[in-house]
Amino acid sequence: MDCTCSQFLPLALDRRSINKRIKATAAILKPLTLLAEHPALRLKLFQCPHCAQYWQTGWEWNLGGTEYAYHVPIIEVGTWQQEPYLQPAAWMIYGAMMEPYYAKNTFEPSDKPCPVPGCPHRAIRFSGVCEQHHVEQLQQFGMLPKRPVGRLFPPYGPTVPA
Ligand SMILES: [Zn+2]
Ligand SMILES: [Zn+2]
Known part of the structure; x- marks a missing residue:
């Protein structure tokens, strides 16, 4: 059976898109292979066994703390563990x-x-x-909010989203 990876676009930076993705995430993750976990940040890296697409999970207290999955570029597991991708x-x-x-x-x-x-x-x-x-x-100096952790990847950054 073909996978559904290509049906998913990069996450748009609005709550509606992210909430929608949170709901779809259990079904997205089911057929994927877990490559690595980052326990401190509670993040996971997956790969699709069918099309080889990489996925990472993210989560946000502000949005209920439930994980959501999104496409990320191919990365070596050790490199990812040092610095996972930014969470949209x-x-x-x-x-x-x-x-x-x-x-x-x-x-x-x-x-x-x-x-x-x-x-x-x-x-x-x-x-x-x-x-x-x-x-x-x-x-x-703590006079502005800190940039969130994680490596930038297209289509995000380096400009702060409006
Ligand atoms: Zn796939
Ligand atoms: Zn400068």
């Missing part, structure tokens, strides 16, 4: 938390380069560093 619902919530900050601030580039080693961007006006490093500094 966490990325969505992060976007919502960051929205007031982005709505209040405009970032005009100055004529100076960002002084962080290896950074190719221009420093923004009224800050010594580029927009990305400015936000990271505020996050380090």
Whole structure:
């Protein structure tokens, strides 16, 4: 029997899509092969034995803590265990938390380069560093919500979702 993997699109970053996926997840996971688990983050990595598609689970307190499955790129298990993929619902919530900050601030580039080693961007006006490093500094000081854990993968990032 053919699998249903290709019927699923990347998760749209809205509650309706994620709740819908939560409901479909038990049926999605059933035929898949478990490749690895990340007990600390309560995440799992699966592969479809039919089409070889990789899937990861995510979950969110904010959405009832129930797991949902989504497509991820092929990855070596050890590498995945070091840093699993980003969870789309966490990325969505992060976007919502960051929205007031982005709505209040405009970032005009100055004529100076960002002084962080290896950074190719221009420093923004009224800050010594580029927009990305400015936000990271505020996050380090606890003045902005922290970026959720997990490696970015298409179609998510590196821009904070609107
Ligand atoms: Zn499949
Ligand atoms: Zn920079």
